[in-house]
Amino acid sequence: MTMFRALAPSLTVWAANPRALRVVLLDKDGQAQDLTGRTATLSIRRSAMLEPRVTVDSVISTDGYAWLFLLTAAQCDMLYADGQFYSISYDVIETRAGGSLRWTGRIDAQPASELPGGGAAPVLVDLPVAELISETDTVLISERGAAGFGVEQRLKDLGRIDEATPAAMDNYIRGLGEDAAAPYAATALDARDTALIAAGRSVDATQQAEAAAQAALLGSNIYADASAGAAATPDGEEFVAYGPEGSYATRYLMVSGAPVAQDSYPNRSALDAQAQAVQRVEQPKSPDRPMHSLESATMVVADIYEDGVDFPGLNINAEPRPYDPYEAGLSGFFTKSGFWPIAFDRKGWWLPGGARMETGPKGVQIIQRDGSIVLGGPDVPVAPIDITPICGGDLALVSDRPLPLHIPSLFKVRSDAEPAIVTIASRQTLPAKNTLVSAAGGTVMLDPARVGPATTLSIRLKGQRTTYLTRTMLSRVKQVPVSGSPVINLHSPGDSITARQLAFYLKLLLESWGFVVNFIGTMNGDGATSGTGPLGEGREGWAFQDWLGIEQDSDWTNVVPVGGEAAYLALPNADKLRWHPALNPDLNAGSQCPIVTVGGVQYRFDFAFYLSRFGYALPTDDMATGPKLNCIVVNLGMNDLLEKDPATSLAQVIAGYGYLLDEYRRVAPTAKIVVWASNLSNSVGMDAIWSEWAAILAAVGKIVRDRQAAGDPNIRLCSAWLHQSPEPGGWNFTASAVDAVTGFSTATWNNDVHPVGIGRDNQFEAVAAAVANFF
Structure with missing residues (x-):
């Protein structure tokens, strides 16, 4: 862990490094408030989204004057991966007295850092301190701190961990999450077992019919071996013989005088042997182990976690993974290091790099981060989103009311995705009375007192920073009431x-x-x-x-x-x-x-x-x-x-x-x-x-x-x-x-x-x- 001093007002997070955030609330006189009995939540999200990517509850400091929010290395890893494609924000939220207080800042996600000079042991430092002045009209947030022993040392002093290391603190934090979930584990298991029993009782009607036919065949004469059955069975008919080695009954069809195996059926001893080969093994509570494992004599068939299953080579919502790494309604596949390269929802798949794969009336579509669509594969030319505006060359206003302008109605393609940034600029007089407003959606209210004779409309496709569409429109403002009764x-x-x-x-x-x-x-x-x-x-x-x-x-x-x-x-x-x-x-x-x-x-x-x-x-x-x-x-x-x-x-x-x-x-x-x-x-x-x-x-x-x-x-x-x-x-x-x-x-x-x-x-x-x- 690198020792550092923050130079920017954002919260810096380093990939693969646990992070301790210490939040102190100052009153209007600049004095730290006693937070005893008060709790808060740290919620980290993509800036354009409401659903959190990471949610962490506060731990009160020993002196009662700070909230501590502890981020695991895996969570910081995930935030860094998100930060390559999205703006990330954090919210510190305190809920009390029937309402909530919220302070918002930006996350500066950085790659994993190394200590300069080499050889020095890393020390986790309590940085930054977010100072929040709790007044209705003022929230001052600054990030500061000095070198010193961090949270991992105090956790060791309290006897919570054995060593004052980031790894030990990381395991402790993850353990907190498991303890919190413990009361619900038994209920979840009971519900799962009930579902499995119900599923086992549901057999497809076609399978039932097939099983009945095969049972009738098995109820006929069963020969000691395939040769005996072949000698007694004409072409086109079937027979059953023991084998191999008495463990299975095998069904044969006679074709041109030779028996052709069709299917095999296990007997009781074979089923018992198979049941003994794979057993459910209960696991002791540990932050890096599943709740249960299905194990054979030679391998682990699957690890069952509270939120998913880990099969060999395929991990579905299972540990190791970031905590709560997906929005509501999404599921995903994770790598062993906890990264989330692929996710899916009801409409389709999220692909690496922020693209989406969706199916619809036009077939399969790959929608890239910039909104362009590729149909049918990489050989098909990219079709960019059409942001051609539809509007007249004039704006007409009257002085007694604003003029609403609905951004989504500008485009030939109607979508809630808000593909472009629209900027409206107009100046009336000097000293300046002007309008300069940008929006990706919603409604802009044009103030007639701030609209001059020319208004520029500029449209930029999201992700495009080199070119944009622009048009200067005549804008007229009629001063009313008029004189002379026209x-x-x-x-x-x-x-x-x-x-x-x-x-x-x-x-x-x-x-x-x-x-x-x-x-x-x-x-x-x-x-x-x-x-x-x-x-x-x-x-x-x-x-x-x-x-x-x-x-x-x-x-x-x-x-x-x-x-x-x-x-x-x-x-x-x-x-x-x-x-x-x-x-x-x-x-x-x-x-x-x-x-x-x-x-x-x-x-x-x-x-x-x-x-x-x-x-x-x-x-x-x-x-x-x-x-x-x-x-x-x-x-x-x-x-x-x-x-x-x-x-x-x-x-x-x-x-x-x-x-x-x-x-x-x-x-x-x-x-x-x-x-x-x-x-x-x-x-x-x-x-x-x-x-x-x-x-x-x-x-x-x-x-x-x-x-x-x-x-x-x-x-x-x-x-x-x-x-x-x-x-x-x-x-x-x-x-x-x-x-x-x-x-x-x-x-x-x-x-x-x-x-x-x-x-x-x-x-x-x-x-x-x-x-x-x-x-």
Whole structure:
């Protein structure tokens, strides 16, 4: 053991060396507290995990002013092995008065050290001392110490060990663990023996049938030897003869006049001999011996430990091994030195170096530490995790509220594994009011007071420190309330996500910020079938093919005829849904949308026809009175996804947005257009189609960017899916009865497509902010 002085505030652990940690709690005046009667636990874990790798209970010092935590050489060996691939942290936890106090620090795992100069006897020194000032708002942790006799010398003085050596202390510590487990050993053995008896009584039905057939054969004539049986048995039939040496009966089949051995059966003397050959030997209590051994006259068949079995050449959860070296739900194979090179859980295997082997719909996958996947072996190219972000080029905020940004919704691949580090950087003014935040998951709240005109989004794959993805986005913050009561004449075409209160929320939000809003449409926007609320054109179940009239299905069955406008407007929302209000039989009116045939009549989707037939002024008509459209908020594509295969739905969205945006621009050349899209819930069903939806979102983003690049300054994409949580709080669910003990109930998704409550707040606040920043 090397004598040392710690130079860093972390706890240093050397491989293959026992470690003594002495913890002193200082009060606010810097005086050591008397810890008599108080206990604590040292828990060491991978920093990113909650489950401990090592847990050690405290031993109170002789003077009562320190907790001693004693780590074995094997435990330090395991921590060093972990430290090659993971960051490791330790927690000192005291539980009392119904709560707990916790102090956390970092483990600095080092290889086994040697004494300089040679020849000097190693001495274990009590280093470090972790000084913890116990105040509610201050925890000061420092590591210090000086050379001197260590815990092993005091253990010898107390008569606990015979020699003041690290090896003797290591054995003593391990003995503590065995003593603590002793009360449970008998119960565990009884349970195991009961299980073995039950297992012995369970015989497969096929084996029973086979045994019955063989018993019938054995009950027939048994010949003294194979020659006698062969002489009396024709080809194709079987006989039984004694042998070899009277210990076994052997069954033969006659083939071409010769006996062919099929199987052999032990008699009583053979079974007794075998039972005597392997016996269970009880072991005296010792830290380096099993509880029981199965031994024959020449070898140990197996050693049985409390937590596992050690067969020749294969060790399953058995000593020698680190104490508690695996998280809950994991098992593993260990080397003789106690290292844990392979472990497995329900999903697959952990392999040396931190990789995983899993099986799934795509077969066997080897997932490396950096997240890359190798399928089928080393000759298959590595496929890195796709961390391509999906987001619009703008951020829109209003001054009266933060903007949530949900990190997992940035990526084409949805996973709880959090494969990348996302950094958001923005500066508003000098002296600096800035945002610089990094996260691998969860939600980042963007403060409008700390977001400037440019925001940089950087994405780094975990484990990658040389390159990263980066993009500078325009970020706008609208100061509200606005002055001058700007007027917004707004039309909101969309599907059921729009129908379910988009216009209602936009009215509340925009008017609260000082805007005057007039709504243009034929469907009331206060719910799917509501007859009240502001007007819009949210239509349940409609895909692009419905809007353009290309496909006629149960979503709509009729075209509003010329002259039938008043009758159509008198219908309730649920009935209006079945009538198409924007198909014009005049194919030469100017629309360039596809020609469709409905009921033998040809039509085109015609936005100008739609506006004028329902009494709205065309934006290009300078002489017209009444509200002229100056804002379009459109959200489509979800029903294309739900109704079609991935390739078809993606093609429909790309083509559909092309036709609609061209038509809106023909009729309203300078109107502000906000294209937006919603998130999918984190349910099993929505996870299954997330990659398809992500492809549609990426395509919509490109459509908007291409139009901006072509010179259209009045179109923007609102990435509402980034600002709307996919977690259960904003979606419909069905809950079981409340558990009387915990106060919780078990809930399942009820509607994982349409957000509700806070989920709608999230997405519609983002859309309203995008609209507000356009005016």
